[in-house]
Amino acid sequence: MVQEYQSPVRVYKHPFELIMEAYVRRFPKCPLIPVFVDSEITTENQSEDGSVLMTERRCTIDIDAPRLLKRIAGVDYLYFIQKNTLNRRERTLRIEVHNETFSNRVIVRECCNYTVHPENEDWTCFEQIASLDIKSFFGFESTAEKIAMKQYASNINKGKEIIEYYLRELEEEGVTYIPRWTPLVVSGTGNAGLQLPPLSSARAIAVNSAKDGLPSKDPACPTELLSGSPDDKLDADYIRRYLGDLTPLQESCLIRLRQWLQETHKGKIPKDQHVLRFLRSRDFNLDKARELLCQSLTWRKQHQVDFLLDTWESPQLLRDYCTGGWHHHDRDGRPLYILRLGQMDTKGLVRALGEEVLLRQVLSINEEGLRRCEEYTRVFGRPISCWTCLVDLEGLNMRHLWRPGIKALLRIIEVVEANYPETLGRLLILRAPRVFPVLWTLVSPLIDENTRKKFLVYAGNDYHGPGGLVDYIDKDIIPEFLGGNCTCDIPEGGMVPKSLYRAAEELESEENRLLTDSIYKSASIFKGAPYEMLIEITEASSVITWDFDVCKGDVSFNIYHSKRAPQPARKDALGAHGITSLGAINAQLIDRSWVLGQDYSIVEKALSCREGESVQGSHITRWPGFYILQWRFHSSPACTASSLPRVDDVLASLQVSSHKCKIMYYTEVLASQDFRGSMTSLESCHSGFSQLSAATTSSSQSHVSSISR
Template sequence: MSNCVPTIDHQFQLETDYIQRYLGQLTLLQESCLVQLREWVANLQRGKVPSDQTLLRFLRARDFNVEKARETLSQSLVWRKKHQVDRILSEYRTPQVVQNYFPGCWHHIDKDGRPIYLLRLGQMDVKGLIKSIGEEGLMQLTLHVCEEGLQLMEEITRTLGRPVSTWSLLVDLEGLNMRHLWRPGIRALLNIIEMVEANYPETMGRVLIIRAPRVFPILWTLVSTFIDEHTRSKFLFYGGNDYQAAGGLVDYIPQEYIPDFLGGPCKTHGLAAPNTVPRVLYSAHFQDGTAAMVVEGGLVPKGLYLTGSELEKEGGPLTDDSIYHSISLGRGQVHEALILNDDPGSVITWDFDVMRQDVVFTVLRTRVPVLAHSPSGALQTIQNMNPLATDPEHRSVIDKTWKEGQDYFRVESPVVCHDGESIQGSHVSSHVGTYILQWKLHSGHPLDLIDSITAPKAQIMYYYEKLKSADYKGSMSSLQSGNSAFSALSNRSVSSSCPSR
């Protein structure tokens, strides 16, 4: 069945020169679909009507099915009006913390004439930025970048005399580590992906992922299923310095535009060529008229964070801590999260904040599956009477008679995590059994009985997740098919117990 009306009426045709200059090659059927969608929008909209380029993007995203394109376009137009997106280019003001710590900007054009957005994600303090500008601030920044991209494509199309309808994204992952797996940050990324896919379809021409470290497959497992399959096909991945070899950046970006920190000669960002693109359109040029290199990112000072009440005003998933468990630990107490694993090759990830005092964190595995303690009767009575007794929530499931290396195994070495630190990590499982995430209060000196009762308790908020081996292996397969450089990563353990500060 055809997606569009099979017969072509002359009223549904456009000027040939206009098509070649602004839209690109279209069949008569595609041209007819475009005109029909345009007429529907013109009858519906009062005021500004989306450009033919925009209509064409929605049609392509729905394989030129006019009805489906009309439905998604209608939803997007309502969304744009609700969020006043048409005013964002003129009204948005880049927050100072973004100017100082957000490592992204528009950077020249690629060999196909597409504007390039450069993002040094590995140097980005995701948690610090979100806590400084909130979810709404992050979304406004993203919208501003997307609207800039649309305007840049229009400018380049007029300048080159041929259609440029997509942009390129160059993502440098050097510095990416487990702190980038902070769950509110992951959720923010998923919200952004959902927003872009719904309202800016068919704008991504190519995504170059470079200097991807071994932790990247974990991140890719978490987010790749939320990216449209057609969009995923546009991703190219490079581990280590493979981006400098044949088939790397030089195949897609002119040599003179490869940034100096990637081994290229380019030390400036902004103009693609003299008089090609207005400087004012580049986000690296701020409202005060100054030009800037893409910043290197770095940790956002906590003094710039929004207060709890300011974050609560936003609401939404970034301020909803319901996925996190909050616990307190006194002297001699232990808290354990038990993860029953019958799927060797699955990936266990954890994310926790130390809110008070210092704790010792480690990961264990039992030879046979175990269950949490559920004491009752006389034992429960004794615990209620003794303030120092360890209740079930604060007692290890590791029996005192068990031997390490025989009955249980330490799969991640103990690490001391200090007050105020945020820790993220992962472990690729290799056996069935129970994996145990364990926290203990850390004390640098022995305490007597009175001190043990009155000493401040440690407090942590934690979250953990087990990723299926099939999902993880599927992500590795997609990475390897995108670029063979990832084959070296597939056999490595993607684990870390190092705290991210």
């Protein structure tokens, strides 16, 4: 398995020339890196004008590995080839490293760039990428991989110290400025003034001696980057200021996942804080975090969760009888939510409002929590990514263990765990009665293990005094009902009048609406059985708009026009082959006898879409008639749109999961006078990607049509 590393951008608040002077001082050997034994220059070449210097070194490394492993391998030192290209005119240094030892068994690639900061020419940026691929190593592949990654992570951290050390050494010697390179002045020519090189935006990458960036002395210096632009790069100071202290490998996971989202979602990605929560919830397993995050983003878009705080207002009954609310913050600066569960009539609320309303209330609390975390991060000047919840169980009894209520609670927990991971920093449970273990037995299996570790339970009055509530919450904001002096604006609760109860049939009809209702629809595409949607246009110049996500597999998107009304194909032939359930087989609108170019025509060039991509666009119709939006399995031939699915293809598609794709889509038709640009209709219907993204990109529009991803 190939191990990869991608660094954030490290910013040195020193000119490029001074950083280069500090960099060369680490050769031929560096006492700050004991494993770096020695180096020798094998070749060195310079351009005629002296602007480009290319240096190749052979570096000797003493890996900190068990002596037995070294004896088995038959080596005491490892040798690496380092190629440096210094461009004084462009003010860039590119370093490429590969291993010479065991090159037929292990492949090590490393690259780094020092470049000028794009916004301040007196600062220097550094980035780093590397890969390790151990094909075979005397049966110790796993051990060698662990040793290599541990050693590499250690060298990354030491790289910061090395640059700082030599910068201080230069300062002690009185060297604080080195002039920029200028071309030679040739007699007889005009003045050759100082040439200011263009600011480089090239990607940066690193070596064994990774010279990472100098920590910012002003933690508020980096402005928060807007997620969305593929050119955005995470600054190390920004990570420290807004995301917290991460290990080099954790930083790498964040950057790689962020890059994957930028490539697949075309710039519409969640904020870095939200991406980091999903990584933490899966212990920085990139594949697992990516899968969970994509499912959550699809869920947010499908159910318009981003607009919940703006569009949904809790019923008056809920505001009167729900005994929970936000209350200042804890000692760590986290938002504090207090819930007097023991005083809340959960059975009455479920009977009067239903599970749908309670779920929306819980989601709105979580959305408000995310908003408060961002606000407190700015207020306190340090990362606040989660909140604290205080649950008072005084008054909890068997009525709270009402089975339908527990069922609703379990469903709500399931939704929250899947879509708001690592948002709970601490849960303080106070005055737990004897019935609490029963409730905990029912609920705990659905709660993530990492989340359960954050639970602190106090029985009776154990929360008083040292080791209790005052260790986590300032005594000045402890509510009166817990023995403090602070007024807490939370409803007293009480029993919900039975006259407000709704009929069971009425509640059942609304149950799980949030989990099923959506302006978006889902469709499956099989190999040999595309999914087609018919839109009738009565006036030319009408605008067809679409917005779809490719949830599984790769698809090809096409738009056709026909003057004839398509007739859905009959499925009787399939029934003769023993297929009784036809729900999963898509009815074809384009008749098999139709001829492309005569009976129907292509009005949009086919668009190939990969799994995970979000696609938006619009088409301005030229003629009235019938328009067919078609999604095909990507490997299907694009030119045979008129053929019906063969029985063999359908049977294979039902048996082989790899022959099935899935999309989530929304379409709308606008009159030309109502169309104010691409995706206007979708925006008016609160469509678009998750507002967890700080920026979104809209599709571009040509005179006739537009498609964007």
